[in-house]
Amino acid sequence: xxxxxxxxxxxxxxxxxxxxxxxxxxxxxxxxxxxxxxxxxxxxxxxxxxxxxxxxxxxxxxxxxxxxxxxxxxxxxxxxxxxxxxxxxxxxxxxxxxxxxxxxxxxxxxxxxxxxxxxxxxxxxxxxxxxxxxxxxxxxxxxxxxxxxxxxxxxxxxxxxxxxxxxxxxxxxxxxxxxxxxxxxxxxxxxxxxxxxxxxxxxxxxxxxxxxxxxxxxxxxxxxxxxxxxxxxxxxxxxxxxxxxxxxxxxxxxxxxxxxxxxxxxxxxxxxxxxxxxxxxxxxxxxxxxxxxxxx
Amino acid sequence: xxxxxxxxxxxxxxxxxxxxxxxxxxxxxxxxxxxxxxxxxxxxxxxxxxxxxxxxxxxxxxxxxxxxxxxxxxxxxxxxxxxxxxxxxxxxxxxxxxxxxxxxxxxxxxxxxxxxxxxxxxxxxxxxxxxxxxxxxxxxxxxxxxxxxxxxxxxxxxxxxxxxxxxxxxxxxxxxxxxxxxxxxxxxxxxxxxxxxxxxxxxxxxxxxxxxxxxxxxxxxxxxxxxxxxxxxxxxxxxxxxxxxxxxxxxxxxxxxxxxxxxxxxxxxxxxxxxxxxxxxxxxxxxxxxxxxxxx
Numbered sequence: 001x002x003x004x005x006x007x008x009x010x011x012x013x014x015x016x017x018x019x020x021x022x023x024x025x026x027x028x029x030x031x032x033x034x035x036x037x038x039x040x041x042x043x044x045x046x047x048x049x050x051x052x053x054x055x056x057x058x059x060x061x062x063x064x065x066x067x068x069x070x071x072x073x074x075x076x077x078x079x080x081x082x083x084x085x086x087x088x089x090x091x092x093x094x095x096x097x098x099x100x101x102x103x104x105x106x107x108x109x110x111x112x113x114x115x116x117x118x119x120x121x122x123x124x125x126x127x128x129x130x131x132x133x134x135x136x137x138x139x140x141x142x143x144x145x146x147x148x149x150x151x152x153x154x155x156x157x158x159x160x161x162x163x164x165x166x167x168x169x170x171x172x173x174x175x176x177x178x179x180x181x182x183x184x185x186x187x188x189x190x191x192x193x194x195x196x197x198x199x200x201x202x203x204x205x206x207x208x209x210x211x212x213x214x215x216x217x218x219x220x221x222x223x224x225x226x227x228x229x230x231x232x233x234x235x236x237x238x239x240x241x242x243x244x245x246x247x248x249x250x251x252x253x254x255x256x257x258x259x260x261x262x263x264x265x266x267x268x269x270x271x272x273x274x275x276x277x278x279x280x281x282x283x284x285x286x287x288x289x290x291x292x293x294x295x296x
Numbered sequence: 297x298x299x300x301x302x303x304x305x306x307x308x309x310x311x312x313x314x315x316x317x318x319x320x321x322x323x324x325x326x327x328x329x330x331x332x333x334x335x336x337x338x339x340x341x342x343x344x345x346x347x348x349x350x351x352x353x354x355x356x357x358x359x360x361x362x363x364x365x366x367x368x369x370x371x372x373x374x375x376x377x378x379x380x381x382x383x384x385x386x387x388x389x390x391x392x393x394x395x396x397x398x399x400x401x402x403x404x405x406x407x408x409x410x411x412x413x414x415x416x417x418x419x420x421x422x423x424x425x426x427x428x429x430x431x432x433x434x435x436x437x438x439x440x441x442x443x444x445x446x447x448x449x450x451x452x453x454x455x456x457x458x459x460x461x462x463x464x465x466x467x468x469x470x471x472x473x474x475x476x477x478x479x480x481x482x483x484x485x486x487x488x489x490x491x492x493x494x495x496x497x498x499x500x501x502x503x504x505x506x507x508x509x510x511x512x513x514x515x516x517x518x519x520x521x522x523x524x525x526x527x528x529x530x531x532x533x534x535x536x537x538x539x540x541x542x543x544x545x546x547x548x549x550x551x552x553x554x555x556x557x558x559x560x561x562x563x564x565x566x567x568x569x570x571x572x573x574x575x576x577x578x579x580x581x582x583x584x585x586x587x588x589x590x591x592x
Contacts, residue, residue, distance in 0.1 A: 021473045029325060108471075114416040115435070115469035121410050139411070140470075147471040173411035174436075175404075175443040177317045 009093040013100045017108070017148045020101050024062075024150040032059035036101075036151035036178075038142060041065040042082040043091050046186040046194035050155045051095045053183050057153045063092055064101040064145055066108065070116075071137030077280075082199045101149060108144055117143045117174070122166045125260035126273050127284065130250050138163055139170050146176055155181045159193050161271060161286050162260060185285070187213065193285045200281040208244035208278045212285040215240050215252070219272050223289045228266040230254040233289075241276055250275035250282070254289065266291045305389040309396045313404070313444045316397050320358075320446040328355035332397075332447035332474075334438060337361040338378040339387050342482040342490035346451045347391045349479050353449045359388055360397040360441055362404065366412075367433030373576075378495045397445060404440055413439045413470070418462045421556035422569050423580065426546050434459055435466050442472055451477045455489050457567060457582050458556060481581070483509065489581045496577040504540035504574045508581040511536050511548070515568050519585045524562040526550040529585075537572055546571035546578070550585065562587045 014020045027034055035058035037050045054061050072078035116136050123135035156164045168180045186194045191213035201209050215237035222233050234252045241247050255262050257271045273286040310316045331354035333346045350357050368374035412432050419431035452460045464476045482490045487509035497505050511533035518529050530548045537543050551558050553567045569582040
C-alpha cells in the first residue's frame with residue numbers, strides 16, 4: 001500500500017452543551033436525522049457495534065464520551081475507570097462518526113447542581129441494590145445528553161439490560177422525542193461479554209470471568225431440558241462461578257423482562273442477569289431464557 | 297360597528313404529545329421560534345399578561361392547559377380546582393395564541409409511569425414544606441411539557457417565585473434548550489394578586505385575602521425606614537393577617553432570592569413570601585425587599 005495516501009476521516013469535536021445544541025438545531029433545520037451513542041470511552045467492539053448500528057439509522061452520528069461522576073458511588077471505580085481518548089478518536093474516525101461530544105464534568109455539573117431524574121421502581125432491582133445511586137446518575141446524565149444532542153435515535157447495549165429498560169421507561173414517562181434502540185451483547189470468541197472493565201482482568205482471572213457466560217449457557221441448557229425452577233438454575237450458576245478463586249457474587253437473578261421482579265417459576269420469557277466481582281473488577285452479563293412451553 | 301364582520305382568530309388544538317412534537321418540529325424546521333405559557337386553565341389577567349409577553353417573543357405561541365395531578369398532594373384541591381375551558385379558548389383566541397396544547401391525564405401519565413424530576417434543595421423551603429411533593433410534580437410536568445412543545449422560550453409568573461427559580465435551576469441542571477422568562481405579579485386594583493383560586497373567595501373573605509398584599513407593603517415600608525430585622529417585619533405581617541377571621545398562616549418568610557434560605561438580617565435584596573389560608577382557599581404572594589444600604 002506504499003505510495004497510496006490514506007484519507008483520514010474528519011470528526012467534529014464539540015465540548016460545550018450550547019455548541020452541541022446549536023449544531024443539532026442546524027442539522028434538524030436541514031432536515032437531517034441524528035443518532036447518539038452515549039459512552040464513557042475506552043471503546044471496544046461492543047461500542048463499535050452500537051456505533052455501526054447508529055450509522056445505519058441516521059444522517060449524522062454523534063458519539064458522546066463522558067465518564068459520569070454521578071453514576072459512580074462512593075468507593076466505586078470512578079478514578080480507576082480506564083481512559084484512552086486518542087485511541088477512541090482514532091476508532092470513531094474509522095467508523096465515520098460525525099461528531100464527538102466531549103464535555104467535561106464542569107460543563108455538565110455546574111455550581112449549585114441539584115436536579116436529578118429518578119425512577120421509582122426499575123432501579124430497585126439487580127445492580128440498583130448494590131449500587132443504590134447508580135441509575136439516578138444514569139437517568140440524569142442521559143436526560144442531559146438528550147437535551148444537548150437532541151437525537152432522533154439513541155443506541156444502548158443490552159449488556160446493561162437494566163439501564164436499557166430504565167432509559168426506555170424514562171423516555172416514555174418524560175416524553176423525550178428520541179427512539180431508544182437496544183443492541184445485542186457483543187462477546188469475545190470465548191464468550192466473555194465485552195466491557196471496558198475487562199481491561200483490568202489479569203490472565204489468571206480470565207477463566208473466572210468466563211464463568212458468567214458459562215453459567216448463562218448452562219441455564220439456557222437447563223431450561224431447554226424442562227427445568228423451570230429459578231432456584232435450581234441459580235444454584236447451578238452459583239456453584240460454577242464460586243468454583244473459581246477470586247470470585248464473589250453480587251447477584252444471580254431470574255426476573256420478569258419488563259418489571260425486573262424475580263420470577264418464582266419460568267413460565268414465560270425471562271431475563272437471567274448476573275453480577276460478579278472477579279478480584280476488584282465488577283462484571284455483568286445476561287441472557288434471555290425461553291421455557292419450552294412459552295406462551296405465544 | 298353593526299354590519300362589520302368580526303374575524304374570529306383561529307387556534308389549533310393539539311391533544312397528543314406526538315402531534316405536538318411533530319407540529320413543533322415543523323415550526324423549527326421552518327426557522328420559526330416557539331414560546332410556551334404553561335397553565336392549569338381558568339385563565340385570568342395574570343395568565344394573559346404572560347401570554348402577551350410570550351406573543352412578543354416568538355413566531356408561534358403555545359399555551360398549555362393541564363391540571364397536573366402529580367403536583368397536588370392528598371387532600372389538596374385537585375378536584376375543586378376551577379375549570380372553564382370554553383371561556384379559556386375564547387380568551388386565547390383573543391390573544392392570538394397559535395396553539396392550545398390540551399393533553400389529558402391519561403396522555404401524560406401512562407400505565408407504569410414512574411419517572412420524576414426532583415431538585416434536592418430549592419423545594420425544601422416555603423411552599424415545599426407544607427406541600428412536600430408539589431414541586432416534584434411541577435418539575436416533572438414542566439419537563440414533559442418542554443419535551444412535547446420544544447419551546448425556545450417559556451414564561452412563568454413571579455407570583456409562584458419558588459416555582460420560577462426551581463424551573464430556572466432545572467433548566468440549567470438538565471440542559472434544557474429553553475429560555476425561562478419571569479413576569480411580574482399582576483394585581484387587582486386593590487392589590488390582590490391574581491390567582492385562579494381567587495374565584496373561591498366570598499365577598500366577606502376578600503378583606504382577609506387583601507392582608508397578604510397589605511403585609512408586603514407594610515414590610516416594604518418598614519425596610520425603607522431602616523428596619524432590617526426579619527422577625528420584626530414578620531411579626532407585623534402576622535398580626536395584620538391574623539386580625540381577620542378565617543385566616544391561618546402557612547408561612548411568612550424573608551429569604552435569600554437565590555437559595556430561599558431564611559435571612560437573619562436584611563442586608564441585601566430579599567424575598568418576602570407569604571402563604572395564607574383564607575377559609576379553605578390557599579393564597580400566596582411575595583415581594584422583593586430592598587434595604588437602604590443595598591450592596592451594588
